[in-house]
Amino acid sequence: MSTLDELIQKARLLRSEGHSPGQIADELSLSMETVTWLLTQEKGAATPKDVHIDWTAVSGESQLLEESAMMLQSRLHIKQPDGPVPQVYVGIAISGIPLATLMAVSEGVRLGIYHPAKQAIGDEPVGSMSGNFGIRPGEQVVIVDDVITSGKTLQEVINYIKRHGAVPVACCVLFDKRGIRDIDGVPVYSLFKVSRID
Numbered sequence: 001m002s003t004l005d006e007l008i009q010k011a012r013l014l015r016s017e018g019h020s021p022g023q024i025a026d027e028l029s030l031s032m033e034t035v036t037w038l039l040t041q042e043k044g045a046a047t048p049k050d051v052h053i054d055w056t057a058v059s060g061e062s063q064l065l066e067e068s069a070m071m072l073q074s075r076l077h078i079k080q081p082d083g084p085v086p087q088v089y090v091g092i093a094i095s096g097i098p099l100a101t102l103m104a105v106s107e108g109v110r111l112g113i114y115h116p117a118k119q120a121i122g123d124e125p126v127g128s129m130s131g132n133f134g135i136r137p138g139e140q141v142v143i144v145d146d147v148i149t150s151g152k153t154l155q156e157v158i159n160y161i162k163r164h165g166a167v168p169v170a171c172c173v174l175f176d177k178r179g180i181r182d183i184d185g186v187p188v189y190s191l192f193k194v195s196r197i198d
């Protein structure tokens with residue numbers, strides 16, 4: 001079975017479980033346009049320009065996961081050799097958490113965990129920091145995640161951190177599908193920029 005067939009199956013399974021197209025897009029780290037295409041497979045419809053990133057070969061092996069987190073940390077230090085030492089690494093739930101944990105442990109600093117609004121329930125879902133893994137006003141914060149698709153999640157976290165009086169100094173991600181250099185002046189450092197050339 002091809003990767004595309006697997007994606008179609010996953011999208012159909014999620015839909016049969018009652019997930020909305022937006023939730024399926026988040027779950028598979030794809031755009032809404034791509035999810036619609038996967039679910040409908042409209043005849044003659046142009047294939048959407050999107051890519052699916054499967055990094056389970058790395059996330060599923062703790063040693064490779066740790067080495068990826070260390071690469072992300074090295075990337076940060078190469079780009080900001082004289083930069084402020086972060087007091088907290090904030091991982092975005094869920095996939096950013098193990099990466100941020102490993103980075104925080106390696107530097108002996110605190111761990112923060114952010115739950116994005118899209119994972120919250122209720123009529124007006126809002127994003128929030130974990131009570132046990134929060135941030136304090138004035139702290140220098142590095143935000144960590146696995147993938148940028150639209151960049152909305154990182155924007156949300158940056159807004160939250162600023163609103164709560166802390167200072168976001170960088171965003172570290174494994175894969176960037178947008179090629180973003182910065183968000184509101186906060187630099188974005190990725191290990192891999194993913195783009196199509198057709």
Ligand SMILES: O=P(O)(O)OC[C@H]1O[C@H](OP(=O)(O)OP(=O)(O)O)[C@H](O)[C@@H]1O
Pocket residue numbers: 025026027028029092093094095096118145146147148149150151152153154
């Ligand atoms: O750039 P954006 O369009 O905002 O999308 C990127 C976000 O989507 C994925 O999270 P998801 O909600 O799928 O959770 P996960 O971490 O459990 O995969 C990914 O881990 C990022 O947090």
